[in-house]
Amino acid sequence: xxxxxxxxxxxxxxxxxxxxxxxxxxxxxxxxxxxxxxxxxxxxxxxxxxxxxxxxxxxxxxxxxxxxxxxxxxxxxxxxxxxxxxxxxxxxxxxxxxxxxxxxxxxxxxxxxxxxxxxxxxxxxxxxxxxxxxxxxxxxxxxxxxxxxxxxxxxxxxxxxxxxxxxxxxxxxxxxxxxxxxxxxxxxxxxxxxxxxxxxxxxxxxxxxxxxxxxxxxxxxxxxxxxxxxxxxxxxxxxxxxxxxxxxxxxxxxxxxxxxxxxxxxxxxxxxxxxxxxxxxxxxxxxxxxxxxxxxxxxxxxxxxxxxxxxxxxxxxxxxxxxxxxxxxxxxxxxxxxxxxxxxxxxxxxxxxxxxxxxxxxxxxxxxxxxxxxxxxxxxxxxxxxxxxxxxxxxxxxxxxxxxxxxxxxxxxxxxxxxxxxxxxxxxxxxxxxxxxxxxxxxxxxxxxxxxxxxxxxxxxxxxxxxxxxxxxxxxxxxxxxxxxxxxxxxxxxxxxxxxxxxxxxxxxxxxx
Amino acid sequence: xxxxxxxxxxxxxxxxxxxxxxxxxxxxxxxxxxxxxxxxxxxxxxxxxxxxxxxxxxxxxxxxxxxxxxxxxxxxxxxxxxxxxxxxxxxxxxxxxxxxxxxxxxxxxxxxxxxxxxxxxxxxxxxxxxxxxxxxxxxxxxx
Numbered sequence: 255x256x257x258x259x260x261x262x263x264x265x266x267x268x269x270x271x272x273x274x275x276x277x278x279x280x281x282x283x284x285x286x287x288x289x290x291x292x293x294x295x296x297x298x299x300x301x302x303x304x305x306x307x308x309x310x311x312x313x314x315x316x317x318x319x320x321x322x323x324x325x326x327x328x329x330x331x332x333x334x335x336x337x338x339x340x341x342x343x344x345x346x347x348x349x350x351x352x353x354x355x356x357x358x359x360x361x362x363x364x365x366x367x368x369x370x371x372x373x374x375x376x377x378x379x380x381x382x383x384x385x386x387x388x389x390x391x392x393x394x395x396x397x398x399x400x401x402x403x404x405x406x407x408x409x410x411x412x413x414x415x416x417x418x419x420x421x422x423x424x425x426x427x428x429x430x431x432x433x434x435x436x437x438x439x440x441x442x443x444x445x446x447x448x449x450x451x452x453x454x455x456x457x458x459x460x461x462x463x464x465x466x467x468x469x470x471x472x473x474x475x476x477x478x479x480x481x482x483x484x485x486x487x488x489x490x491x492x493x494x495x496x497x498x499x500x501x502x503x504x505x506x507x508x509x510x511x512x513x514x515x516x517x518x519x520x521x522x523x524x525x526x527x528x529x530x531x532x533x534x535x536x537x538x539x540x541x542x543x544x545x546x547x548x549x550x551x552x553x554x555x556x557x558x559x560x561x562x563x564x565x566x567x568x569x570x571x572x573x574x575x576x577x578x579x580x581x582x583x584x585x586x587x588x589x590x591x592x593x594x595x596x597x598x599x600x601x602x603x604x605x606x607x608x609x610x611x612x613x614x615x616x617x618x619x620x621x622x623x624x625x626x627x628x629x630x631x632x633x634x635x636x637x638x639x640x641x642x643x644x645x646x647x648x649x650x651x652x653x654x655x656x657x658x659x660x661x662x663x664x665x666x667x668x669x670x671x672x673x674x675x676x677x678x679x680x681x682x683x684x685x686x687x688x689x690x691x692x693x694x695x696x697x698x699x700x701x702x703x704x705x706x707x708x709x710x711x712x713x714x715x716x717x718x719x720x721x722x723x724x725x726x727x728x729x730x731x732x733x734x735x736x737x738x739x740x741x742x743x744x745x746x747x748x749x750x751x752x753x754x755x756x757x758x759x760x761x762x763x764x765x766x767x
Numbered sequence: 768x769x770x771x772x773x774x775x776x777x778x779x780x781x782x783x784x785x786x787x788x789x790x791x792x793x794x795x796x797x798x799x800x801x802x803x804x805x806x807x808x809x810x811x812x813x814x815x816x817x818x819x820x821x822x823x824x825x826x827x828x829x830x831x832x833x834x835x836x837x838x839x840x841x842x843x844x845x846x847x848x849x850x851x852x853x854x855x856x857x858x859x860x861x862x863x864x865x866x867x868x869x870x871x872x873x874x875x876x877x878x879x880x881x882x883x884x885x886x887x888x889x890x891x892x893x894x895x896x897x898x899x900x901x902x903x904x905x906x907x908x909x910x
Contacts, residue, residue: 480835
């Protein structure tokens with residue numbers, strides 16, 4: 255009952271005219287960003303964070319705008335999967351398998367609206383799950399001391415490589431790189447200057463927004479320069495949209511698929527390091543095994559093959575918010591970027607968030623519900639507009655993305671040095687991506703580095719320098735076990751899962767032929 | 768091979784990082800651990816991972832050919848120049864050229880690139896500065 259009244263307060267915040275307007279704008283922009291291949295949710299949110307901050311919006315309106323972009327981008331990813339057989343972002347990959355064949359059969363409109371409904375179902379129930387689960391995790395809060403927090407951060411880094419990672423050393427390297435960058439500037443405990451080399455611009459450390467926009471958005475521009483010289487994303491007008499409303503029978507037939515996809519996706523989202531890609535992959539695989547054992551209809555345009563992974567990936571993105579809000583441990587790139595938003599707003603996610611800033615948390619959760627309804631209402635009638643965006647040539651679009659990144663950072667810091675630093679991060683991001691080093695741990699290292707060190711030093715102060723304090727409680731030991739398992743498991747299973755995902759991708763290439 | 772080079776670079780970075788950590792000055796407030804311990808741990812992890820890359824490199828990634836690579840180098844150079852030009856020339860003028868260059872290198876005709884550059888620059892200026900009120904770089908002409 256208490257949850258309902260808190261949620262009602264949240265809705266009162268989210269439904270003010272300004273916040274509602276921001277939610278609509280966020281949903282619209284997010285869907286556009288998600289629909290464009292390459293510009294996934296993490297990039298979308300990354301580009302817009304500096305803009306949102308420099309507009310001088312308060313914490314709650316900024317959050318509402320940015321989470322609407324997040325959910326919007328998760329919805330939008332499916333559009334290019336279905337119309338072009340190119341996933342807008344990685345989690346939308348599985349949607350290509352049956353979505354594109356449906357489009358080729360002249361059912362693009364139906365596939366788009368069905369996947370819109372499935373996205374709604376996945377995200378809606380995942381948000382309900384968030385409401386129920388996150389406050390429970392908060393009860394563990396009382397058990398956390400500095401040592402446990404330190405180990406919790408270690409868990410975040412250890413599991414971030416993800417279950418499908420095949421080189422954990424690269425994830426660890428990326429995390430350490432991020433932590434190393436976070437150390438630049440004044441030491442928060444003693445005030446000593448570290449790694450600044452008497453350079454005045456480095457005294458305050460490196461703002462993580464600069465790193466995020468550089469690593470995500472600008473490196474994407476460089477990747478485009480390398481690979482996509484020339485044409486539009488879409489070879490215009492190849493696929494006709496057709497009728498937009500799917501018949502009720504089709505939706506009814508897909509309800510069990512959506513339910514299974516939602517459950518699995520949410521679970522994958524809550525697990526640290528698993529994320530939306532695995533959520534949609536598991537949802538699709540389970541669906542295929544459940545309803546199409548002989549392999550007769552899946553891969554050939556079966557609506558259930560669209561509904562399950564879409565419900566799965568959207569449920570996973572809701573699920574990923576549970577550990578992010580309740581423990582301060584983001585499970586995916588986009589939740590890491592959202593964590594940056596919270597930290598920038600001086601809100602520290604974690605067990606105390608629900609008691610210290612209930613207005614922000616419940617306003618945010620209400621905004622997620624709101625965004626879902628707006629997206630459902632927006633996605634079905636406006637699908638034509640979003641598809642038209644895919645016809646804008648990338649050669650026009652990518653420079654605009656680059657310039658908006660510059661505008662965002664410059665309008666916050668007003669310093670040429672910081673903008674140059676952003677370009678430097680862009681180049682570094684490009685090199686790291688070529689070398690298959692994930693960028694998310696770098697970001698997370700920059701974000702959490704300070705907190706991690708502060709907690710380590712507090713723990714050591716309390717124990718008077720005894721390192722065994724890090725293993726001193728049952729909770730800490732459990733967390734160490736999770737960290738070690740999360741780090742080692744991908745070494746054992748990662749290649750196998752990755753192979754399966756690649757096999758599915760090959761199948762998709764075959765479908766595309 | 769790429770991973771090995773990356774590993775050597777990482778190792779150099781780790782050594783530099785640990786050296787730079789060792790010269791951090793103590794302040795009059797020192798806790799049990801001090802400001803150097805955590806950087807030492809981080810530097811050591813970077814070093815160990817780099818050694819691993821040298822010993823067990825991944826498969827060779829697809830590096831771009833010389834032409835695509837030089838595109839990236841030039842684009843980065845133009846972006847750096849853009850950063851330097853922003854406070855000198857102002858947002859509108861610098862952005863026209865930077866966008867035109869990128870649009871041109873992504874495959875648009877030169878003249879149309881200039882048109883795209885000008886439209887993007889004015890468009891962003893109107894939306895972000897005039898409508899949303901963001902502070903953009905002001906040149907000698909005030910925009």
